Amino acid sequence: MDTQHHDKHRFQCRCGQVTGELADTRSALHAVCYCRDCQAYAHHLGQAGSVLGALAGTEVVGTHARNVSFTGGTDQLACVSLTGKGLLRWYARCCNTPLANTGRDWRMPYVGLVHSCLRPLGSEPLGPPAFQPVQMHLETAGARGGKPPALGGWRQARALLGFMPRIAASRLTGSYRRTPFFDGAGVPVATVQVLAPAEHAHAVAAVEAAA
Ligand SMILES: [Zn+2]
Numbered sequence: 001m002d003t004q005h006h007d008k009h010r011f012q013c014r015c016g017q018v019t020g021e022l023a024d025t026r027s028a029l030h031a032v033c034y035c036r037d038c039q040a041y042a043h044h045l046g047q048a049g050s051v052l053g054a055l056a057g058t059e060v061v062g063t064h065a066r067n068v069s070f071t072g073g074t075d076q077l078a079c080v081s082l083t084g085k086g087l088l089r090w091y092a093r094c095c096n097t098p099l100a101n102t103g104r105d106w107r108m109p110y111v112g113l114v115h116s117c118l119r120p121l122g123s124e125p126l127g128p129p130a131f132q133p134v135q136m137h138l139e140t141a142g143a144r145g146g147k148p149p150a151l152g153g154w155r156q157a158r159a160l161l162g163f164m165p166r167i168a169a170s171r172l173t174g175s176y177r178r179t180p181f182f183d184g185a186g187v188p189v190a191t192v193q194v195l196a197p198a199e200h201a202h203a204v205a206a207v208e209a210a211a
């Protein structure tokens with residue numbers, strides 16, 4: 001079966017220095033994450049106003065790392081982690097635009113591209129034709145000021161069933177090696193800055209203050 005799709009979507013940081021492409025947009029998983037860590041991260045970058053939605057959710061487009069490529073500005077690529085065990089959160093240091101979240105282990109090549117780099121003009125909707133409508137709401141207990149709209153359990157399950165096997169299979173096929181976020185030895189291509197306890201506390205306090 002030919003599962004190769006050639007639909008591509010350009011992404012870039014707000015100032016335009018960091019540019020890239022997301023391939024195979026039809027297989028992407030469109031989700032909104034309401035977890036406190038995503039909120040703290042947006043506050044840490046000073047981008048809460050532009051990154052967090054009405055219920056403090058962060059819209060992400062999940063994909064396999066091999067579908068992500070940078071076309072410019074990788075010298076501006078920076079990486080932060082809220083804690084020593086947290087996700088790697090990649091952003092453009094030129095303008096503090098969140099770009100993507102990845103795991104720490106490159107053998108699990110899930111990449112969640114943050115919407116702020118997928119629609120740098122800020123206004124156009126992220127839905128069709130570029131991406132599926134939102135398929136999943138994650139960590140909904142962290143939503144602020146209301147509950148996210150309920151999506152059918154089947155719709156979420158179907159989205160995951162189409163998505164996760166490809167990620168899991170990459171351990172066997174070695175396709176996780178095709179990633180712009182890790183070098184050939186599995187080391188992150190930018191130095192991971194783990195927040196100091198005081199920085200972390202500051203970001204968490206900003207989340208609480210925004211309630
Ligand atoms: Zn920039």
Ligand SMILES: [Zn+2]
Pocket residue numbers: 033034035036037038039139
């Ligand atoms: Zn999150």
